[in-house]
Amino acid sequence: MPSQVTLLLKVPKYIKNYLISLYGQEPVFFPKKSDYNAFLLRNLTRPPVNNRPDFFCNLAGSCKFESTWCENYIRSNYLEIAIPYSEFKNIDANNYLGRDARKIFRREIERHFVYDFHTFIREQIRQGIERRIATINFMELHNIMEDDLSFSAFYRDFNRMLKKRRLITCKSVV
16 A cells, blocks of 8 residues: 655656556556565665755745746656555655665666567567557557657667577577
8 A cells, every 4th residue: 555655756758658657647656566666665764864856946836946837847857656655664754765776766667668668569570560660559558759759769779679689599599
């Protein structure tokens, strides 16, 4: 069961759209037994005394600029994640994810994204759909716009993966 406490994590826009399409609207609630929840609970700590967020304003709305600008900036660049409830940790006090933990968490989410992308494309190819159309289908399925991540970057990534697999297969045969 998720708690009422949330965490803001800066992620690329395509990752944000991907997670929202998988787990629903913000704040994102990960499934109960997910690895993401385990990671969060293991790495959440008390915020440091001199804790300052990455953005220019706090959540109360006091900004260097207009509060609507501040809210739009946060909504477009940060993903709001619901921290899971824990019997062992006080989530109200331990609700900070350190810089290294944020970097690792972001990397794991990106790996999950790449794995899902490659799996989806392989299944589409098995069904007789060409790679270009399969890539567009994946982008449409997860509401990823061309502005967030270019189509050519997706396509090149899958081609790199295919070349690696072919090299591994050829080396193992020889």
